[in-house]
Amino acid sequence: MSTNENNIPQVPGVPGVEPASVEEPTSPQPPLPPKDDQSGPETVTPTGAETGAPKTANAQQGEYLTTAHGARLSNSDQSLKAGARGPILLQDHHFREKISHFDHERIPERVVHARGTGAHGTFRGYGTASKISRAGVFAKDKETPVFVRFSTVLGSRGSGDLARDTRGFATKFYTDEGTWDLVGNNMPVFFIQDAIKFPDVIHAGKPHPDREIPQAQSAHDTFWDFVSLHTEAQHHTIWNMSDRGIPRSFRMMEGFGVHTFRLIAEGGKTVLVKFHWKPKLGTHSVTWEEAQLINGADPDFHRRDLADAIEAGAFPQWELGVQVFEDNEDQTFQGIDLLDPTKLVPEELVPVEPIGLMTLDKNTTNFFAETEQVAFNPNNLVPGIDVTNDPLLQGRLFSYLDTQISRLGGPNWNQLPINRSHAPVNDMLRDGMHQTAVHGGVAPYRPNSLDGGNPFETPADERAFIDFPQPVAESVKERKRPQSFEDHFSQPRLFWLSLSEVEREHTAQAFTFELGKCWDENIRIRQVRNLAAIDPDLGRAVAQGLGIPEQEPAETPAKDVEPSAALSQVGKTWPTEGRQIGIVVGSDVDVAALKNLIIAVEEADMVPLVIAPTGGEIGEGIVAHRTYLTARSIEFDAVLVASNAAPGDDAHHGLDAKAAAAGPEGLDPRVALLLQEVWRQAKAVGSWGSGNDVLSTLKLDDSAGVESGSDPVEVFKTIMELLSQHRAWDRFPTTGRLA
Numbered sequence: 001m002s003t004n005e006n007n008i009p010q011v012p013g014v015p016g017v018e019p020a021s022v023e024e025p026t027s028p029q030p031p032l033p034p035k036d037d038q039s040g041p042e043t044v045t046p047t048g049a050e051t052g053a054p055k056t057a058n059a060q061q062g063e064y065l066t067t068a069h070g071a072r073l074s075n076s077d078q079s080l081k082a083g084a085r086g087p088i089l090l091q092d093h094h095f096r097e098k099i100s101h102f103d104h105e106r107i108p109e110r111v112v113h114a115r116g117t118g119a120h121g122t123f124r125g126y127g128t129a130s131k132i133s134r135a136g137v138f139a140k141d142k143e144t145p146v147f148v149r150f151s152t153v154l155g156s157r158g159s160g161d162l163a164r165d166t167r168g169f170a171t172k173f174y175t176d177e178g179t180w181d182l183v184g185n186n187m188p189v190f191f192i193q194d195a196i197k198f199p200d201v202i203h204a205g206k207p208h209p210d211r212e213i214p215q216a217q218s219a220h221d222t223f224w225d226f227v228s229l230h231t232e233a234q235h236h237t238i239w240n241m242s243d244r245g246i247p248r249s250f251r252m253m254e255g256f257g258v259h260t261f262r263l264i265a266e267g268g269k270t271v272l273v274k275f276h277w278k279p280k281l282g283t284h285s286v287t288w289e290e291a292q293l294i295n296g297a298d299p300d301f302h303r304r305d306l307a308d309a310i311e312a313g314a315f316p317q318w319e320l321g322v323q324v325f326e327d328n329e330d331q332t333f334q335g336i337d338l339l340d341p342t343k344l345v346p347e348e349l350v351p352v353e354p355i356g357l358m359t360l361d362k363n364t365t366n367f368f369a370e371t372e373q374v375a376f377n378p379n380n381l382v383p384g385i386d387v388t389n390d391p392l393l394q395g396r397l398f399s400y401l402d403t404q405i406s407r408l409g410g411p412n413w414n415q416l417p418i419n420r421s422h423a424p425v426n427d428m429l430r431d432g433m434h435q436t437a438v439h440g441g442v443a444p445y446r447p448n449s450l451d452g453g454n455p456f457e458t459p460a461d462e463r464a465f466i467d468f469p470q471p472v473a474e475s476v477k478e479r480k481r482p483q484s485f486e487d488h489f490s491q492p493r494l495f496w497l498s499l500s501e502v503e504r505e506h507t508a509q510a511f512t513f514e515l516g517k518c519w520d521e522n523i524r525i526r527q528v529r530n531l532a533a534i535d536p537d538l539g540r541a542v543a544q545g546l547g548i549p550e551q552e553p554a555e556t557p558a559k560d561v562e563p564s565a566a567l568s569q570v571g572k573t574w575p576t577e578g579r580q581i582g583i584v585v586g587s588d589v590d591v592a593a594l595k596n597l598i599i600a601v602e603e604a605d606m607v608p609l610v611i612a613p614t615g616g617e618i619g620e621g622i623v624a625h626r627t628y629l630t631a632r633s634i635e636f637d638a639v640l641v642a643s644n645a646a647p648g649d650d651a652h653h654g655l656d657a658k659a660a661a662a663g664p665e666g667l668d669p670r671v672a673l674l675l676q677e678v679w680r681q682a683k684a685v686g687s688w689g690s691g692n693d694v695l696s697t698l699k700l701d702d703s704a705g706v707e708s709g710s711d712p713v714e715v716f717k718t719i720m721e722l723l724s725q726h727r728a729w730d731r732f733p734t735t736g737r738l739a
Contacts, residue, residue, distance in 0.1 A: 006620055006621025006622075007599075007621075008595065008598060008599075008620075008621045008622055008623075009598060009599070009601075009602035009608065011308075011312070011607055011608070011609060011625050012037075012307075012308040012309075012311035012312040012607070013304075013308060013311070014035070014311075016032070016035070017032045017033060017034070017035050018032060028063035028064065029063055030061075030062065030063055031056075031059060031060050031061070031062075033056060034055075034056070034365045035311070035363075037307075037310050037311035037362065037363050038362060038363045038364065038365045039055060039120045039362030039363070039364075039365065040055040040056070040058055040059065040364075040365040040366070040369075040370070040417070041055070041058065041147075041369075041370065041417035041418045041420065042055070042145065042174070042417075042420075042422060043055055043057050043058060043417075044420055044421075044422055045420075045437070046415040046420060046425070046436050046437035047424065047425040047426065047437050047439075048420065048421045048422060048423050048424045048425040049424065055365075058417055059365070059366075067093070067094060067097060068097055068101070073094060076094065076098070079092050079095045080092035080094075080095065105368075107372070107373075107407060107408065107409070108406070108407050109156065109157040110151075110157075110403075110407065111202070111403070112153050112154070112202055113149075113151040113152070113153055113168045113170075114151070114155065114156050114157040114159075115151055115152045115155045115156065115157055115158075115159050115161070115216070116149050116150055116151030116152070116168065116303075116371065117149070117150055117151075117250075117302065117303035117306060117307070117367075117371055118147060118148055118149040118150070118364060118370060118371040118374060119147070119148055119306060119307075119310060119360040119362065119363055119364065120145070120146070120147055120360065120361070120362040120363075120364070121145075121146050121147075121148065121315075121358055121359050121360035121361050121362065122143050122144065122145060122146060122358070122359055122361070123137065123143070123144045123145075123146050123171075123173060123320070123356055123357070123358045124141060124142070124143050124144075124356055124357050124358075124359075125137060125138045125139050125140060125141065125142040125144075125355065125356045126138075126140060126354060126355055126356050126357070127139060127140025127141070128353060128354065128355050129263070129322065129355035129356070131265060132263050132265050132269075132271050132273075132322075132324060133263035133264060133265060133384040133385060134264060134265055134266045134383055134384035134463075135175075135177070135180070135263070135382050135383060135384030135385050136175060136176065136177050136382075136383075136384075136463075137173055137175045137177075137180060137356075137382065138355055138356060138384075144173050144174060144175050144176075145173075145174045145422065146171055146172060146173050146174065146358060146360075147171075147172045147174075147370070147374060147418060148169070148170065148171050148172075148358075148360060149168065149170045149371060149374055149376070150167060150168060150169060150170075150250040150253075150302070150306070151167065151168035151170075152165045152166070152167060152168070152216065153165050153166045153167075153168065153202075153205070154202075154205050154206060154216050154217070154218065155215060155216025156215065156216070159215055159216035159299075160216060160294070160295035160299035161294070161295070161299055161300060161301045161302035161303060162246060162286065162290075162291040162292075162294040162295045162299075162301060162302070163216040163217060163246075163291075163295070164217070164218065164219075164240060164241075164245040164246050164288075164291065164510065164514075165216065165218070165240065165245060166185050166186065166187055166236070166239075166240060166245075167185060167186040167247060167250070167253060168183075168184075168185055168186075169184050169185060169186055169253070169255030169256070169277060170182070170183045170184065170376045171183075171184075171255075171277075171358070172374065172376060172380075172419075173382075174421070174422040175382055175422070175423065176422065176423050177382045177383055177423055177463060178380070178381075178382045178421060178423045178465070179380045179382075179419075179421050179422075179423075180380055180381060180382045180385060181376045181377050181378060181380040182257055182275060183376045183377075183378050183396075183400070184255050184256050184257045184258050184275065184277075185255070185256060185258055186244065186247065186253045186254055186255055186256070187236060187239045187240070187244060187256060187258075188256040188258060188274070188276075188344045189235050189236050189239065189258065189341060189342050189343065189344055189491070190236055190258055190341045190342060190392060191227070191230075191232075191233040191236045191237070191342075192230070192232060192233065192341075192342070192392060193232050193340055193341060193342055193391060193392060193481060193485050194391040194392060194395070194481065195391060195392050195393075195394065195395020195396060195399065196395065197230070198392075198395065198399070200226065200230075201226060201227075201230075201233065203222075204222045204223050204225065204226030204227070205218055205222075205223045205226075207220075208220060208221075208222055214517075217517075218240065218514060219513065219514040219516075219517035219518075220517060220518065221518045221519055221520050221523055224514065224515060224518050224523050224524075224527050225520070225523050227527070228523060228526040228527040228530055229526070231488040231489070231530060231554065232342050232485070232488045233342075234488055234489060234492045234530055234534065235342050235343070235488070235491045235492045235495065236342065237492075238492045238495055238496060238507065238534065239495065241507050241510040241511050241514065242495070242499065242503060242506065242507045242510070243285035243286075243287075243503055243506050243507075243569060244283075244285060244569070245285075245510070246285050246286050246287075246288070246290075246291045247283075247284070247285055247286070247302075248284040248285055248286050248726070249284075249302060249305040249306065249309075250302055250305070250306050250316070251279060251281055251305065251306060251309055251316035251578060252279055252281050252282060252283060252284040253279060253283065254276065254277060254278060254279060254283050255276070255277030255318065256274070256275065256276055256277070257274060257275030257276075258341055258392075259274075259341055259387075259388065259390045259392065259393040260272050260273070260274055260325070260331070260338040260339060260388050260390055261273055261274075261275065261385060261386065261387060261388060262327060262385075262386040262387065262388055262468055262470075263322075263384060263385060263386075264383075264384050264385075264386060264466075264468060265384070270327040270468060271324050271325065271326065271327050272324075272325040272326070272327050272331065272338055272388065273322040273323060273324050273325070274322065274323045274325075274338075274344075274345065275320065275321075275322055276320070276321045276322070276323070276352045277318040277319070277320055277321075277358070278318060278319045278321060278352065278354075279316070279317070279318050280316070280317040280318065280319070280575060281316065281317075281574055281575055281576075281577065281578065282569075282572065282574030282575070282726065283569050284569060284574075284726045285569060286634075286681075287506075287680075287681050287682075288506070288509070288510065288513070289677070289680060289681065290633070290634055290681050293632060293633065293634050293677070294634045297632045297634055298632075298634065298635065301634065301635075306360075307363050308607070309578045310360060310361060310362065310363050311363065312578070312607055313605075314577050314578035314605055314606075314607075315359050315360060315361045316359075316360050316578070317357060317358065317359045317360075318357075318358045319354045319356070319357055319358075320354070320355055320356045320357070320358060321352035321353055321354045321355060322352065322353055322355055323345055323347070323350040323351070323352055323353075324350070324353065325338060325345075325350065331388065331389075332484065333345055333349070333350065334349060335484075337482060337484035337485060338388075339388060339389055339390045339391070339482075340390075340482075340484065340485050341390055341392040341393070342485075342488070342491070343491055344491065346494070346562070346564035346566070346567075347564060347566040348562075348564055348565070348566070369416075369417065369418065370417075370418045373408065373413075373416050373418055373419070374418045374419060375404040375407075375408060375413050375414070375416075375419050376400065377400045377401055377404065378393065378396050378397055378400055379397050379400065379401055381465065382465065383463050383464065383465045383466065386467065386468045389470075391481070408434075409433050409434055410432050410433025410434050411429070411432040411433070412432050412433065412434045412435050412436065412437075413434075415434070415435070415436050415437060426454070426455040428444045428445065428446070428455065429444075430444050441454070487558075489530075489533045489534055489554075489555060489557070489558055490558035490561055492534045493534050493535060493557060493558050493561050494561050494562070494563065494564060494567075495567055496534055496535050496538060497535070497561060497562075497563040498563040498564045498565065498566075498567035498568055499567070499568055500568050500570040500571065500729075501734050501738055501739050502570060502729055502732045502734060503568060503569065503570060504538070504738040505732070505734055505735065505738055507538075508538055508541040508542055508545070508738060509545070511527075511531060511538075511542045512541075512542050512545035512546060515527055515528070515542065515546055516545070516546060521548065524546055524548060525548060525551060528542055528543050528546070528548065528551045529551045529552065529553060529554040530553075530554050532550075532551055532552065532553035532554070532557075533553035533554040533555045533556070533557055534557065535557060536553065536557065537737060537738050538738070539551060539553065540737075541737055541738060569726075570729055572725075573724040573725055574724055574725075574726065575724070576604065576605075576606060576720055576723045576724055577604075577605040577606070578605065578606065578607070579606045579607070579637040579638065579723055580606070580607045580609055580635055580636050580637050581601050581606050581607065581608050581609065581636065581637065581638050581639075581640060581716075581719075582609050582611050582626070582631065582635075582636035582638070582639040582640070582674075583597065583598070583601075583608055583609065583610050583611060583639075583640045583642055584611045584639060584640070584641045584642060584643075584645055584671055584674070584675075584691070584694075585610060585611065585612050585618065585624075585642045585643050586612075586613065586642075586643040586644040586645045586646055586690075587613070587643070587644065587646060588643045588644055588690055589618065589642050589643040590642075590643070590689065591618060591619035591620050591622065592620070593642075593712050594610070594618070594622060594642055594712075595620055595622060596712070596713060597640070597642070597712040597713060597716060598610070598622065600713045600716055601716065604716075604720060609625040609626055609635070609636070610622060610623070610624050610625050610626070611624070611625070611626045611627065611628065611631045611671075611674075612624035612626075612627060612628075613627065613628055613646075613648035613649070613668070614627055614648065614649070614650075615627055627648075628645075628648050628650075628651070628656075628668050628670040628671055629648075629650060629655075629656050629658075629670070631670070631674055632674065632677075633674050633677035633678045633681060633683075636678065636683070637683060637684075637723060638678075638683055638684040638685065638686070638719050638722070638723055639674065639675065639678050639683065639684075639685050639686075640685075640686045640687065640691075640712070640715065640716065640719065641675070641685070641686070641687040641688075641691030641692075641694045641695060642687075642688070642689070642691050642712065643689060643690050643691055644690045644691070644693065644694065645667055645668050645671040645694055646666060646667070646668060647659075647666075647667070647668045647669070648668055648670075651668050651669065651670065656670065658670045658673055661673045664697045664698065666697075667694060667697055667698075671694070672698060675694070675695070675698055675700060676698065676700075679698075679700050679703065679706075679731070681727075682705060682727040682728045682729065682731040682732055683705070683727060683728070684705050684706075684707070684719045684722035684723055684727075684728060685700065685703075685705065685706045685707070686706070686707045686708070686709075686715040686716065686718065686719045687701075687707075687708045687709075687715070688708065688709050688710055688711065688712050688715050689710070691708075692708045695708060703728075703731060704728045704730040704731045705722050705727070705728020705730070705731055706728075707719060707722070
């Protein structure tokens, strides 16, 4: 994190490389370089050759405005007209080029996963997977560039980040053996077992087609109509209704490959694996109240959090791990069908073995060129990694390629800089829309003699990609699924039993809220029967919340289901790097003590955000990052009260609606609201000096997760310990009904 001349840490969010001048610049200069936290795609040619050019070679060049063909322009403010007041002339090539390009700036948004953000980074192999896969990306200390895109599923590109939804976790590995795309989610299971049902579940989850509402929500009739009838969706649905459905940030979110893949070692031996991304910061979520506040106050919360963390140098990291299974004829493990994407294998039965570390350390330089145009494809495999017959995965192998051709305008989407292979490409594919490679030769076919036989097929021992020769059993063509796919309730019950009491309360409330948004009572009754089949207490609690009679379960709840501690987000401790600490100050703040605290927070790799009555400098180079007007509980992981918080000059309802909130006399009502929200969200709170009086006035001082003292740095150290548990979980009230 950078500092100013007073050695005060500067918070992330600076918009440009240089500060803006008050007056419009008049001296021509070349384009400014990217910020230190930004990086563009590698400068390889469309066919994978290293150019040696800097990454800025793909960006705009020169001091002067030009046409798309490089002709310099003297005026871009007025169109060419027949006289100053006359009509615009068809001859105005610059106007037509500028407007025509603007008219086509937007490409079709993704049908699913439209709302997302991305970042660049590096994957470093541990070498531990080399014994089970010949893929070079897993070699010890091998570093591979990556680009990751995180996303929500249901919402449009303009929807809010904090929808209760599944998140996409798609990683593009630019290996020197070709591009490998691991396209997964933040949940290890999916709604459906066969890809032919994918249009159905998405149509059900999307806004109702007659009114195009609700946006980015599953709390409506069509979704619950589908999943209550299609019971294989119950497992994924209970994950969505748990706190996992509203992550704290992308940095604190697990990722899963969902499907079972096959790894092939040197010599041809195979194993089956499931891929897991484990965040170094732990897996954390927000409360439902926070999610609603965030979508109103900062709908870009997740993408801002990721970009700010990278800019601040708090680079997010995930370990890639695998659960390894014998590649047997049945492709099952202890009765769990490994080809069923609605099932998981508990980590207690098969631990996740770490095989590499991913670090995201560069933001995008241009969101459209990189994040919006990046295109993932499960067909992108490298030697040593292969697919299985999972019927959902098999369908994705067709769907993703078909989608990219449609969305990106033709078959050459893989030549866009963000999608280009970093390995040499000689594919004999020619022409088509948006062809940017200039292929040589006269014989794009095999065999040939006119081009000297080039390109040649690769011998198997030269690291060629070889499709695994899996035997295909004698069978008939039929539309059926295995009998092992018929169990739809035992694994949702496993997930439910694995949650802490607090998490169960949240999950039951989420079901109650979502079903309460359904108009049709029969849909609510049908889904409550399914919940009773997962657990009678869950079904009973939701029925009571909806005001409907308790329902008989759709089937008898599964017995002998053992919980998995790995599925709960409660009860562990985690690193605290990158957390945001709000520091409330008033007129009597001790500036020297405040400076020491800010430095201590920064040295702990956290972000200090000072909240003052107004903006501007507080003293000794310390500026207010937020004001009582602009601050809200949602952006802080913990709040420290450094002094009194008397009402600011703008604490009037006519100036700020939050100022109308009821609060004790002598305390700014917006600070009272902030601290009360933070308390309800079970976040850590600290105070010292006259700040102790603020918490005492609000009757928050005698609570779990609240620390008062006399030394701000010592109070902060205690808050750090509380932050390692993410929340003061004891502060959440529980009813005992779901214990």
